[in-house]
Amino acid sequence: MNAADVAAAPVIRLRNLCKTYRTGAVEVRAVRGVTLDIARGDFVAVMGASGSGKSTLMNTLGCLDQPTAGDYELDGVDVARLSPPQLAVFRNRKLGFVFQGFNLLARTSALENVELPMLYTVPLIPRRERRRRALFALERVGLADRHDHHPNQLSGGQQQRVAIARALVNQPELVLADEPTGNLDSRTSIEIMGLFQELNAAGISLVMVTHELDIAAYCKRLVVMRDGRVIGDTVNPDRRSAAAELAALNRTEQQADLN
């Protein structure tokens, strides 16, 4: 493969991916044959009703779980056949996670939270370099001045920004976000979507789960799931711009203040 092919190759390639949970006699077929390619630089919203298999798909994409059938290639590697220690390396180097509940370490500063993935990177990253990269990531999400704050001293939106900085710090191929705005108010949600759009414009591939249509509207591509299958996959026809909307919101607020 030449350089152009690598750039053109999808970062994620799913072929008939299945995930079946077995709890005793009961079988739950959470994902039932998903075939999907996600190109580098894409920004995908996965939508669907509760229980449609979105989280299961994301956990499999995130190498937190192995599919029960089908093929999964991440960055050209057949991940479905990797051992748990190799999966850990992939999570560390190629993937970044953003969760609905932020999932930061309590009683640990923002900076240390962002440094966390680098503690498990081999070859080891020296302390000073870890600090430098973590500060840079915090700067990217606009929180460099809060690096010594603990999660309980930060608002929900700020906590989610720290989580995004943590997801970015090892320069992953792909950022996965499962309902990242689920715990946030609408204004903060737009801010987070603005941050995602900014990162995506800088070349980062993103896949996020949401069941809110107006949040999905900030993404480039809309994938809809039902009963573990993809039933819709379209390019977003009229994509919203969080930056423009925030600017407009600010203007109306200023006018309200003046009146």
Place this chain on the structure above:
Amino acid sequence: MLNTLHVLVQQSWQTVFVALRALRRNQLRSALTALGIIIGVAAVVAMAAVGNGAQASITQQVSALGENLLTVFAGSKRSGGVNSGQGSASTLTLGDAEAIAREIADVAAVSPEVSGFAPAVANGRNWSTSIVGVSPEYLQIRDWPLAGGAMFGERDVRSSAKVAVIGSKTALELFGPLNPLGQTVRVKNIPFVIVGVLAGKGAGMGGQNQDDRLLVPYTTAMKRITGDRYLRSVNIQIRSAARMEIAQAQISGLLRQRHRLAPGQADDFSIFNQKDIAETVGSVTGIVKLLLGAVSSLSLLVGGIGIMNIMLVSVTERTREIGIRIAVGAQASAINLQFLIEAVTLSLCGGLVGVVLGVATAHLVGSASSFQPIVTADSILLAFGVSFIIGVFFGYYPARKAAALDPIEALRYE
């Protein structure tokens, strides 16, 4: 290989700080958890110190008994060593003592010994003490110096003279700060002139005070104090340590012959050497050591279980944290290591406090008893080694449990 080792060392180092922080966060809980280890390690260290001190003190006391000493007691030796019956039987005679001196070639000196308990009166005071009848050689045999005056002589023995050498404790009780030399002490209304004062020797084997006694010629004691023709014991000094065993056998043979004991008949006397005495006392301290050892191992076991318990609680409490770490790419081995290090850190901190407490306890025991406990580097190293092993052993299962967590479920854990 070298690289993975390097990674492991680096990650362990980072983890030590994480572990210390986690312990600091739950100070009271950590302290209570470590209590078992603290008590166990303190017991080990204190026990070793006291044991070593006691051993040293016994060795010193045994050698202070006198060099190459054999003691023949009237009465048979029962199994298990010293018993109170010894010396009270009427089997040893002056003739036996004389025969030993005359017929056993390796004997350097012999002193018969009779004793009785009687009140001594002097200086207007009254004090009950041991009246011990011996020969002039007694002090040489027992390696016992005089603080003043002189030992009575052969002539005093022949004439059953009313002279005495007084123990330092007895002198203090009767005369206080006065010099007892030349003074008279009355026992059973018989006046004895004090010709010598013994140097202090401190507590003897078994704890009785050896300095509370009045030495008089054995002839005088037998005639006027005990009124008995039998001896309590015969103290014998052998010329060289190498001949001790042979001499002991010869003396035994001689006495059996003199007492007309048929073959197969048990001895009606018993012979002790320093080794026997040291072994008897040693076996007693051995039992004490064993007991303390059992107590401290039990305490360490309980402490270890406490650590396991608290580590299991910690793993449960921090399920979400573990999930986060696994999600961002921590290897199961790194999680395992983290919790193992936390357990070891906890037990080593307990060990450290335990060592301090143990040394303090040893000093306390030392200030309250007649001997000085000896704290050795070995026992401290052992204490830390044991703490480390307990941490690894009891931390292993919780750490493995943490490393085996499913990240998806761990992240969902409330």
